[in-house]
Amino acid sequence: MAILVDERTRVVVQGATGNQGRFHLAQMLAYGTRVVAGVSPGKGGEEVEGVPVYDTVEQAVLHHAVNASVIFVPAAFAKDAVFEAVHAGLGVVVVITEHIPVHDAMSMLAFARHHNAVVVGPNTFGVISPGKAKLGIMPARAYSPGPVGIVARSGTLSYEIAAALTAAGLGQSTVVGLGGDRVVGLNFVEVLKRFEEDPGTRVVVLVGEIGGTAEEEAAEFTKGMAKPVVAYIAGRSAPPGKRMGHAGAIIERGRGTFDGKVKALESAGVRVAALPWEVPGLVASLLQAGPAPEPEARPPASED
Amino acid sequence: MKLFEYMAKEVFARHGIPVPPGRVVASPQEAAQVCSELGEVAIKVQILAGGRGKAGGIRFAASPAEAESLAADLLGREVRGLVVDRLLVEKKLAIDQEFYLAVAVDGAARRPVIIASTQGGVNIEEVPEKLLVKRHVDPAWGLHPYRTRQIGRRLDLEGAVARQFSDILLKLYQVFTGSDAELAEINPLVLQKDGRLVAADGRLNLDDDALYRHPDLPRVAEGSEVERRAQEAGLSYVELDGDIAVMANGAGITMATLDIIQHFGGRPANFLDAGGGAGVEPMAQAIELLLSRSPKALLVNIFGGITRCDDVARAIVKVATARGGLGVPAVVRLVGTNEQEGVSILREHSLEAYSAMAEAAAAVVKAAAGGNGGGADGHPGR
Numbered sequence: 300m301a302i303l304v305d306e307r308t309r310v311v312v313q314g315a316t317g318n319q320g321r322f323h324l325a326q327m328l329a330y331g332t333r334v335v336a337g338v339s340p341g342k343g344g345e346e347v348e349g350v351p352v353y354d355t356v357e358q359a360v361l362h363h364a365v366n367a368s369v370i371f372v373p374a375a376f377a378k379d380a381v382f383e384a385v386h387a388g389l390g391v392v393v394v395i396t397e398h399i400p401v402h403d404a405m406s407m408l409a410f411a412r413h414h415n416a417v418v419v420g421p422n423t424f425g426v427i428s429p430g431k432a433k434l435g436i437m438p439a440r441a442y443s444p445g446p447v448g449i450v451a452r453s454g455t456l457s458y459e460i461a462a463a464l465t466a467a468g469l470g471q472s473t474v475v476g477l478g479g480d481r482v483v484g485l486n487f488v489e490v491l492k493r494f495e496e497d498p499g500t501r502v503v504v505l506v507g508e509i510g511g512t513a514e515e516e517a518a519e520f521t522k523g524m525a526k527p528v529v530a531y532i533a534g535r536s537a538p539p540g541k542r543m544g545h546a547g548a549i550i551e552r553g554r555g556t557f558d559g560k561v562k563a564l565e566s567a568g569v570r571v572a573a574l575p576w577e578v579p580g581l582v583a584s585l586l587q588a589g590p591a592p593e594p595e596a597r598p599p600a601s602e603d
Numbered sequence: 604m605k606l607f608e609y610m611a612k613e614v615f616a617r618h619g620i621p622v623p624p625g626r627v628v629a630s631p632q633e634a635a636q637v638c639s640e641l642g643e644v645a646i647k648v649q650i651l652a653g654g655r656g657k658a659g660g661i662r663f664a665a666s667p668a669e670a671e672s673l674a675a676d677l678l679g680r681e682v683r684g685l686v687v688d689r690l691l692v693e694k695k696l697a698i699d700q701e702f703y704l705a706v707a708v709d710g711a712a713r714r715p716v717i718i719a720s721t722q723g724g725v726n727i728e729e730v731p732e733k734l735l736v737k738r739h740v741d742p743a744w745g746l747h748p749y750r751t752r753q754i755g756r757r758l759d760l761e762g763a764v765a766r767q768f769s770d771i772l773l774k775l776y777q778v779f780t781g782s783d784a785e786l787a788e789i790n791p792l793v794l795q796k797d798g799r800l801v802a803a804d805g806r807l808n809l810d811d812d813a814l815y816r817h818p819d820l821p822r823v824a825e826g827s828e829v830e831r832r833a834q835e836a837g838l839s840y841v842e843l844d845g846d847i848a849v850m851a852n853g854a855g856i857t858m859a860t861l862d863i864i865q866h867f868g869g870r871p872a873n874f875l876d877a878g879g880g881a882g883v884e885p886m887a888q889a890i891e892l893l894l895s896r897s898p899k900a901l902l903v904n905i906f907g908g909i910t911r912c913d914d915v916a917r918a919i920v921k922v923a924t925a926r927g928g929l930g931v932p933a934v935v936r937l938v939g940t941n942e943q944e945g946v947s948i949l950r951e952h953s954l955e956a957y958s959a960m961a962e963a964a965a966a967v968v969k970a971a972a973g974g975n976g977g978g979a980d981g982h983p984g985r
Contacts, residue, residue, distance in 0.1 A: 508858055512710075533855050534862070536861045536865040548854060548858065576960065
C-alpha cells in the first residue's frame with residue numbers, strides 16, 4: 300500500500316517539452332510510472348519519449364483518463380497550469396516549479412481547496428511510492444519498497460535520509476515532499492493523517508526545518524497517532540532573520556526556531572534524531588518494538 | 604524585499620491611505636527646510652529594522668534650527684547596527700489613540716490574514732493574543748467591506764472613525780495584493796485629536812519572486828556586498844560568522860551541513876545552496892565567491908541527484924587550476940550521480956573525496972583548527 304500515488308496513477312506532465320519536463324518525463328517513465336500524456340500549449344501533436352503531447356489538460360483527460368499531474372512550467376505560468384489541472388478534475392497535482400509568487404500560490408491553493416484537489420508543493424521534489432510510481436525529480440536509487448513513510452520539506456536532505464534507510468534495509472511506503480515555500484498545498488498533518496490510515500506504513504519519518512509552525516502542528520497531531528514518528532529538523536545553527544535557501548526557512552520575530560520545534564516534537568513523544576544518520580537506527584528500533592501491521596485495511600477516510 | 608518606511612508610505616499614499624505630510628531628506632539643511640514648511644516635525648531614521656524609537660532613531664524638532672542640528676546628529680550614525688543615510692521628516696501628530704493594522708501572508712492557513720489591535724505603537728509580538736483581532740481572507744473572494752466593519756466594531760470604533768478605518772483597511776488590502784506583498788503594516792495607525800486616522804508608520808515587505816511584475820516599485824539592496832554578488836549570480840547565499848566555507852546542493856542539506864559542522868565543534872562561514880542541477884560554471888563561481896572571503900577551510904557536500912558529481916569535481920579543479928591551488932584545505936563529500944567519475948577527477952588532483960557526511964564534517968573541522976583534514980595545497984589526501 301501507499302498514499303497519494305501508486306501503480307494506478309495515470310500521469311500527465313505539464314510543461315513536457317521543456318528541458319526539465321523532457322528529462323524528468325523520461326526518468327519517471329523509466330521508473331515504471333504510468334506517464335500517459337504531456338501538455339505544452341502550442342506543441343500539441345508532438346511526442347516526448349513516445350508519450351503524446353497535447354495543447355490542453357482537458358484533451359489529455361479525454362484521451363487518456365489521466366488523474367494526476369506533474370507541473371514543470373516556468374513560475375510565471377505555474378498558477379495558470381495548476382488552475383487548468385484542477386479544472387480538468389485531476390485529484391493530485393504535483394508542482395515542481397520554484398519561485399512561484401506567494402500570492403499566486405495562495406490563489407491556486409484556494410481554487411484547489413474548493414475543488415477538493417490535492418496540490419503537492421510548490422517547490423517540491425514530488426511524491427514517490429517506491430516500486431509503484433514516481434511523480435517528481437528524486438533520484439530513484441535512493442528508495443526501495445517497505446514500511447517507512449517519509450514526509451519532508453526539503454529534497455536533498457530527504458534523499459540523504461531515504462538512501463540511508465534503504466542502505467539499512469528499511470524500505471519506504473511513500474515519500475512525500477511538501478515543498479520549501481512559505482505557502483504549500485499539503486502540510487505535515489495532512490500527510491501524517493494519510494500515513495496513519497495506510498496499512499502499508501508502520502513508522503513515519505518527518506524531515507522538517509526551521510521557519511513556520513508546520514512542525515509544531517504536526518507534533519500536536521502525533522499525540523493521537525497509533526504509529527510511531529521519528530523526526531529530524533534542519534537549521535539548528537541558522538541565525539534569525541535570514542532566509543536559508545527556502546522561502547519558508549526563516550526565523551521571524553522569534554517564531555519558527557529549531558528549539559521550539561524540537562521541544563514540541565519531543566514533548567509529543569516523537570523521537571528526534573540529532574543527526575541525519577541516526578534516523579535508520581531509531582526507525583529500526585521502533586519497527587522491532589511496534590505492533591504488527593493490521594491484517595485488514597481500514598475503510599478509506601473521507602476528505603475533511 | 605523590505606521597503607523603507609518612506610517608500611511604503613509613498614505606496615500607501617498612492618492607494619489613498621492618509622499619511623502625515625513630510626519628505627525624505629539626506630542633509631541637515633533639507634531637514635531644516637521641511638521643518639520651516641511644516642512647523643513642528645518628527646525626524647525618523649530610515650533603516651530596515653524595527654525598534655528605532657527605543658534606539659533613539661526618532662526625534663522631535665520645534666524649529667528649523669533644532670531640526671538641522673538633530674538631523675546632523677542622526678545622519679551617519681549607527682542605529683541598530685545600520686548606518687543612517689536618510690531621514691523622514693514629517694509633521695508632528697497630535698495623538699489621541701494608536702492602533703495596529705496589518706495584512707500578512709499566513710503560511711499555515713495558506714491565506715492572507717488581517718491583524719488589528721487597539722494596542723498600537725508597540726511590538727505586535729508583545730501584545731497578548733486576546734487583544735488581537737485576526738481574520739483570514741479567502742483569496743478567491745477577496746475582502747468585502749462588511750468584514751472591515753466587523754473588525755472596526757471589534758476595536759470599538761464608531762461613527763466617522765469606523766468609516767475611515769474601513770476605508771483604510773480596504774485600501775491596505777489593495778496595497779497588499781496589488782504589490783504582491785508578504786506584509787503591509789501600519790503601526791501605529793494614529794487617531795489624531797481632530798478625529799482623523801493617519802498611517803504614522805508603514806512597513807511593506809514584498810515577495811522577491813513577484814518583483815518582476817512590479818517595475819514601478821522601488822528596489823532596496825539587502826545584505827552584504829558578497830551576498831549581493833551571490834544573489835546576482837543566482838546563488839542562494841547567506842553570510843555567517845564562522846571560518847569554514849560550505850557549499851552543498853539543496854536548502855535542507857545545506858542547513859543540515861552547517862548543523863553537523865557545529866556538532867563537531869566547527870563554525871560555518873556561510874550558507875550556500877548551489878541548487879539542483881547546477882553546472883560546472885555556476886559551481887566554480889560559487890567556490891570562487893566562498894574563497895574570496897578567506898575561510899580557513901572549505902567543505903563541499905554533494906548528494907547528487909540532478910547534480911552530477913563529475914561536474915562538481917570539475918568545478919573544484921577548475922577553480923584550483925585558475926588560482927594555482929585552492930589556498931585552503933578542502934574537504935569534498937561526493938555521493939550519487941556519476942560519483943566514481945567525480946572521485947577519480949579529484950584524485951588526479953590529489954584531493955580525496957569522502958562518502959560519509961560525518962567523516963567529511965569531522966575532517967573539515969579538524970582542518971580549520973589547523974589539523975590535517977583535507978587534500979589540496981600542502982595538505983595531501985590521506
